[in-house]
Amino acid sequence: MKALSxxxxxxxxxxxxxxxxxxxxxxxxxxxxxxxxxxDMHKELADSHPGYYRYNNKAALDKYLDSVKATIRKxxxxxxxxxxxxxxxxxxxxxxxxxxxxARIYPVPEQRQQPVAPATAY
Numbered sequence: 001m002k003a004l005s006x007x008x009x010x011x012x013x014x015x016x017x018x019x020x021x022x023x024x025x026x027x028x029x030x031x032x033x034x035x036x037x038x039x040d041m042h043k044e045l046a047d048s049h050p051g052y053y054r055y056n057n058k059a060a061l062d063k064y065l066d067s068v069k070a071t072i073r074k075x076x077x078x079x080x081x082x083x084x085x086x087x088x089x090x091x092x093x094x095x096x097x098x099x100x101x102x103a104r105i106y107p108v109p110e111q112r113q114q115p116v117a118p119a120t121a122y
Contacts, residue, residue, distance in 0.1 A: 026078035026079050026080060027078065027079065028076040028077065028078050029076060029077055029078070029079075029082065030075065030076050031072055031074065031075055031076065031077070034072055034077050034082055034085070035069050035072065037082070038065065038068065038069055038085070038086065038089075041086065042061075042065055045093070045098075049093070049095070049098065051093075051095050052093060052095075054094065054095070055093070055094030055095070056092065056093070056094065061092070061093075064089065064092055065089060068085055068086075068088070068089050071085065072085065080102075083100070083102055086100060087100050
């Protein structure tokens, strides 16, 4: 009986810890909504980012954006899947001041960023 009560007293805190770190319920977005979001993001960045075409010309970015949209084969995507589609495009811009990050509710390794230093000493 003592062993059973000890086992229960140890397992209850573990279940509360596991519940606290459960992944959030994610809303799904239709394919048309995701492609519209990507087009809107492209237009806003082209209009407002001063160095949007500095490292890539317009034709190359448009072609890359079309290839990103072509990889959307599901009928709907959740927020994390949309993030994984858009993140490489934002990195392709080449500006170190422009980044895409997830909200803090997502406990994924992509959110942890390494400190950026101008030089690394070995």
